[in-house]
Amino acid sequence: MVKLLIKKQMREIFRSWFVNQKTNQRRSKAGIIGFTLLFVVLMVVVLGGMFTALSFSLAPPLAAAGVGWLHFSIMTLLAILLGVFGSVFNTYSSLYLAKDNDLLLSLPIPPRALILSRLLSVYLMGLMYSACVTVPAVVVWWIVEGATVSNVIGGILLIFLVSVFVLLLSCLLGWVVAKVSLRLKNKSFTVVILSLVFIGLYYFVYFKAQELIQQLIANAVVYGNAVQRSAYPVYLTGRVGEGDWLAMLIVTAVMALLTFLTWRVLSRSFLGIATSTGAAGAKRVYKERAVRAQSMPRALLQKELRRFVSNANYMLNCGLSILFMPVAAVALLWKGREFVDLLRNVIPGQPGILAALLCSAICLMASMNDMAAPAVSLEGKSLWLLQSLPVPAWEALRAKLNLQLVLTAPLALLCGACAAVALRASLLETALLVVVPLLYCVLLAAVALLLGTVRADLHWTNEIAPIKQSMAVFIVLLLGWLFAIIPGGGWLLLGGKMPLAAFLALLVVLFGGLSTLVIAWLKKSGAKRFETLS
Amino acid sequence: MLQIQHLTKRFGDHVAVDDLSLHIAPGEIYGFIGHNGAGKTTTLRSVAGIQQFDAGEIRIGGVSIKSDPLACKRTMAYIPDNPDLYDYMTGIQFLNFIGDVFAVPADVRQSRIRDYAGRFELTKDLAQPISAYSHGMKQKLAIISAWLHQPRLILMDEPFVGLDPKASHLLKEMMHEVCSDGGAIFFSTHVLEVAEKLCDKVAIIRRGALVRSGTMEEVKGDASLESVFLELEAE
Numbered sequence: 193m194v195k196l197l198i199k200k201q202m203r204e205i206f207r208s209w210f211v212n213q214k215t216n217q218r219r220s221k222a223g224i225i226g227f228t229l230l231f232v233v234l235m236v237v238v239l240g241g242m243f244t245a246l247s248f249s250l251a252p253p254l255a256a257a258g259v260g261w262l263h264f265s266i267m268t269l270l271a272i273l274l275g276v277f278g279s280v281f282n283t284y285s286s287l288y289l290a291k292d293n294d295l296l297l298s299l300p301i302p303p304r305a306l307i308l309s310r311l312l313s314v315y316l317m318g319l320m321y322s323a324c325v326t327v328p329a330v331v332v333w334w335i336v337e338g339a340t341v342s343n344v345i346g347g348i349l350l351i352f353l354v355s356v357f358v359l360l361l362s363c364l365l366g367w368v369v370a371k372v373s374l375r376l377k378n379k380s381f382t383v384v385i386l387s388l389v390f391i392g393l394y395y396f397v398y399f400k401a402q403e404l405i406q407q408l409i410a411n412a413v414v415y416g417n418a419v420q421r422s423a424y425p426v427y428l429t430g431r432v433g434e435g436d437w438l439a440m441l442i443v444t445a446v447m448a449l450l451t452f453l454t455w456r457v458l459s460r461s462f463l464g465i466a467t468s469t470g471a472a473g474a475k476r477v478y479k480e481r482a483v484r485a486q487s488m489p490r491a492l493l494q495k496e497l498r499r500f501v502s503n504a505n506y507m508l509n510c511g512l513s514i515l516f517m518p519v520a521a522v523a524l525l526w527k528g529r530e531f532v533d534l535l536r537n538v539i540p541g542q543p544g545i546l547a548a549l550l551c552s553a554i555c556l557m558a559s560m561n562d563m564a565a566p567a568v569s570l571e572g573k574s575l576w577l578l579q580s581l582p583v584p585a586w587e588a589l590r591a592k593l594n595l596q597l598v599l600t601a602p603l604a605l606l607c608g609a610c611a612a613v614a615l616r617a618s619l620l621e622t623a624l625l626v627v628v629p630l631l632y633c634v635l636l637a638a639v640a641l642l643l644g645t646v647r648a649d650l651h652w653t654n655e656i657a658p659i660k661q662s663m664a665v666f667i668v669l670l671l672g673w674l675f676a677i678i679p680g681g682g683w684l685l686l687g688g689k690m691p692l693a694a695f696l697a698l699l700v701v702l703f704g705g706l707s708t709l710v711i712a713w714l715k716k717s718g719a720k721r722f723e724t725l726s
Numbered sequence: 727m728l729q730i731q732h733l734t735k736r737f738g739d740h741v742a743v744d745d746l747s748l749h750i751a752p753g754e755i756y757g758f759i760g761h762n763g764a765g766k767t768t769t770l771r772s773v774a775g776i777q778q779f780d781a782g783e784i785r786i787g788g789v790s791i792k793s794d795p796l797a798c799k800r801t802m803a804y805i806p807d808n809p810d811l812y813d814y815m816t817g818i819q820f821l822n823f824i825g826d827v828f829a830v831p832a833d834v835r836q837s838r839i840r841d842y843a844g845r846f847e848l849t850k851d852l853a854q855p856i857s858a859y860s861h862g863m864k865q866k867l868a869i870i871s872a873w874l875h876q877p878r879l880i881l882m883d884e885p886f887v888g889l890d891p892k893a894s895h896l897l898k899e900m901m902h903e904v905c906s907d908g909g910a911i912f913f914s915t916h917v918l919e920v921a922e923k924l925c926d927k928v929a930i931i932r933r934g935a936l937v938r939s940g941t942m943e944e945v946k947g948d949a950s951l952e953s954v955f956l957e958l959e960a961e
Contacts, residue, residue, distance in 0.1 A: 478818060478852035480840065483825070483832040491826030495812065502814035573810035579776040581827050582799035724778055 193301060197309035204313070239324040243270070246405075247332035253409045255337055259416035261430030266408075267329035268354055268429050275322035275358030276365065277390070283314045283366030287462070297463075307462050311359065314366075318358035326351045330433060342435030349440055350433045353447050360447075360454045367457065370465045383504035388515065488583065492591035493598070499570065500563055500595060506570070509659050513561040517603035520557055521610040528614025542687040544695075547621035550611045552680030554604055554625070555632045559672030561600040564640035565665045567592035568648040568722065569658035575650055575725060585719035589641060593714070596637035604629040620692045628679055628696070631703035635675060638710040640668045645718045648725055678702070727752045727879055727910040728773065733782035735768050735934075742768040743779070744934040750912050750927070752878075753905045757925035758914040759955060765934040766914040767807065770883050773912070774804035786879055800828070802879040803872035807887065807914075809864050813857040817848065817867050820856060821874060828875035835874065842870040845896055861888040869897060873904075880904060882913035886920060898924055922951040930958055937961075 209227060211218055219227065247267060254263045287310050296306055330347035337343065408415055420427045425446075431439035486494070500506055507514075524531075535546055568589075571578065578588045608626040611617075617625060643664040652658055659665070683695055690698075728750040735743040743765040750756045760766050771777040773784055775795045784791040786798040812820055818839070825835040843849040846866040856864065865888045872880055880901075886894050901911050901924065915921050921928055922942065928951070929939035937958050938945050946954045 476853040477850050478854075480836070483822060483836050485830070485832040485835070486826050488827055488829070491823050495815070495823055498819065499812070499814050574812055576771075576776055576804075576806055577811070580774045580799065580804040581824070582796045583827055584796060726777065 194305045194308055197296075197301070197305055198312055201309045201313050235320065235324055239274075240328055243267070243325045244328040244332060246270075247329045248336075249405060250409070251329075251332050251336045254412050254416075255333075257412040257416070259412050260333070260337065261427060261434050261436075262408075262412065262416045262419065263333065263430070264329060264350060264433030265419065265426045265430035267325055268350070268433075269426070271322040271325035271329075271354050272358055272361065274325055275318040275355070276361050277321075283362040283369075287311075287314070287363075287366055287370075287458075303463055304459055307458055311363070311458075314362055315355065315359045318362055319355040322354050322358045323351060326354050333433060340435060342437065343433070344435075346432050346435035346440055349444070350429070353429075353432065353443060356447055356451065360450050363454050363458060367461065367465075380502055380504040380507065384507050387504070387508055489587060489591065489594075492583065492587060493594050496567065496591050496595040497598075500599075503655065503659075505656055505659050506563065506566070510563040510566065510665070511561055511599060513558055513603060514599055516560065517554075517557050517600075517607050520554075521603070521606045524607065524610040524614045528610065529616075532614050532616075542683075544621055544624070544692040545683055545687060546615055547611075547617055547624050548683035548687075548695075549680040550615065551608075551624050551628050552676055552678070554607045554611065554629045555676035555679065556673065557607065558600050558604045558629060558633055559636060559669070559676050561596060562636070562640045562665060562668045562672065563599065564592050564596040564637050565644045565668045566658040566662060567595065567641070568644045568725070569650060569652065569662060569664075570655065572650050572652060572655075572658075579723065579725075585722040586715050589645065589714055589718055589722055592644075593637050593641050593711075596640065597633060600637070601630055601633040604633050620696060624679070624692070624696050624699075628699050628703065631700060631707060632675060635703050635707040635710070636668070636672050638707050638714065639671055640664075642710050642714060642718060643667055645714070645721055648721075650725060675703070727754075727787060728912060729783075729785040730769070730773065731783045731785075733769065733772060733779055733784065735765075735772060735777070735779045741934050743772070745782070746931070746934070746936050747782075748929055748936070748939060750879075750910050752908045752910055754926045755901055755905055755911045755924055756913070757921035757928040758912065758931065759916070759918065759921055759928060759951075760914075760931035761959060764931045766931060767883055768934075769931070770804070770881050770912070770914060771806075774802070774881050775799055776804070801877055802881060803875070803877040804881045805865075805868045805872050805883065805885055807883040808861075809868035811856050811864055811867060813855065816855050817843075817852040817859070820867065821852070821871055824871040824874055830875050838874055838876075839870065842873055845900075846870065846893055862890060862893065865889055866893055869900075873900065878909045880909065880911050880913075882911070884915060885913055886915065886917060918950075918952045918955060922946070930955060932959065 209219075210224060247263070250266060251260070251263045254260055287307070293306075297303065330351060333343065333347065425443075428439045428443055432443050500511065532546060535549075539545060539549070605626060608622075608629050612622040612625045615621060615625070647662065647664040649658055649662060679699060682699070683692075686695060728748070730746055730748040733743050733746040734741065746765070746769060748756070758766050758769070768777065772779045773786075773791070775791050775798060787801055789797050791798045812823070815823065821839050822835070825832075825839075830838070839852075840849070843852060846869070848863065848866050848870070851859070851863060856867065859867065865885070869885070872882075885897060889897060898920075901913075904911060905926075925942060927939070927941050928945050930937050930945070938954075942951070945951070
């Protein structure tokens, strides 16, 4: 039975290898080879290469200082972090949210066999990520210190033990996520906040990494002693990589015990969580309140807004400017003048250059908002509603356009005003900082909607497809960058040849004219296309 | 109320609806029956203005769906066989959205929601997100939303699928109410007993073409609708 389930699980895991998730069509041979190459490049060359370089910078000095185990301890911690980060949500979704849980539980299959087969996929995912760190760590160690029987066995055992620990930790965190999500209200906002915290932490560690490594190498013995005293399991794990037989025995025994305990927790709680409808906790009962009628355009905009805030993926992938632009505005007010003075020393040149560059920077930030691009595709199977209701197609499209404008333009205006204050801008520079980003927002929203309408895909099985994987979103991103560099790049090229007022007029005509053209297309051809989508 | 004249719809080489003509008068409950893939849904979607058609004309209250689709849509409501509603809204948010689209005044809307949701025993669940609704609850919500603006013509594709017996009975009552107020109902069904008891007129469609239509007596005579249907299918 387990073998059969594992076979099914493997088919599911490697499905994306052979079948395009977006179109549900089998990939061509070239597609499969391309997909495999991309995967190998990403995992082996990019991730593996990065950690190989890190390992080469750590192993020799730490070995020389007599704390070689610290190299393995650091790499193990990194592997656990990467492995768990990569597979915790996968654990939650593949264990508890699998679409075929109900079907399989209705068959004469022991739940333990089901859990075991599901865990295998989680294990493979964890192994894939953790091996990107542990394999380079072990191989680099063998190169630096020379391979012996004990450190070869220790190294291989470490790779295995770390992957098992990643599995256990993922299971535990997946179980916590499952328990929490059963009680959670406003799931989408919570996911957005947690994701942003993770991203923030990632960048913090990324920027501090070099400094931390330098410090660590310079004080290897001090840090090594501190870790050995206060975090003995971390020390022992490092010793496994070095080939210490006693450490191998102890860590393997502890891991076996942890595996047994995790299995007990999972097998006892699995059925309860997997079969929960997600309606735990108090059910909200409707209480009649006075209704406020609103116009159709407002109702349509509200509908778009509701969809946006209900979907964490939508917010994270298409609305990051909402967070970054206010932060940038505050930063401009707080440290803007110092920053501008610094820039004046670095970029001396024609007047208005700083305003043009800041204008480009604001546009670049605004380009992170592209919620209009997937908006048509996101109608999906519910498109029949807008098509059967007495809603003019242009009104439906305009609501999607307005969603992006409402969530971007005021923030761009705020940033422009703050930049003008920081720059002590002249009237013309202020106009450049305020008017051009506003027109840019209109242009980008219109272009996003145009591409989203032309390349609409209503037959997705996962909303990630239109939000993240669609060509429309990708092209909008590129065009957003291209349009954004026009003010700064243009003034660098043309600054000496025309007055700032003429350049501003040129930008207004360019952005305004393009916006008008695109909106005119949307009103006529776009609306016609929307009416006939199926 | 509804005139379908020589309606033809092709999907590539396949003719889904072939020169179909029907006339539904005010006060009529008109049943539309046929096997799977006969062209019922295509016809209903064309009448609802969701789907473009290749030839023919559809008039609702004398207005062409081709030349003035919005005017037609304002007077009718459509419920598909599997109503995919906005999962990210709650039931009450969805009903208010529909109310806003049809410009139903707030007080009128409130009293209708109270009435219909009460009848379908859905009032308590209106604050729940639609994603938490069962198929039957979604069907009830779709029915309430369709009735909210008191349309003159209601189009329904397999409306009884997923409804519990009480809700089915209630829907039949509501259909009669619409017709007694001068409205009309055009619906497809596979449940021939329901069609036989409920409909004033019935049309049988096969491979996109109309094979028989008229009053129930004209279509079935002394036989049962089931036997007539099976006989026509066998021809």
